[in-house]
Amino acid sequence: MEAVSRGCKLEGGIVVGILPTDNPDDANDYVDIAITTAMSNARNAIIAQSADVLIAIDGEYGTLSEIALSLKMGKKVVCLKSKWEIEGTYTAETPEEAVEMAFSFI
Secondary structure, eight states, X not given: OHHHHHHHHHTTOOOEEEEXXXXXXXXXXXXXXXXXOOOGGGHHHXXXXXXXXXXXXXXXXXXXXXXXXXXXXXXXXXXESOXXXXXXXXXXXXXXXXXXXXXXXX
């Protein structure tokens, strides 16, 4: 997430981090607004509900749960470098393509 935060910041964006802990200092250096949840993986529901479009980048089961929750909520999901083939998701080959695809859904 730090790489995503850095890219957003370098392009002039505001970075909001939804943290699994109760400590705002756990956010990476590029986060402007740290939202602490103290919810561990349960915060994935907050992420899914808050997003217009989810870009899932590789990941483990936490990412898989974010994908499932987003699809269940009717959100579009773009997968980049995913090891899973999930019906209803869109696949991007590059980060630029993932962002372009995500913006096309908004």
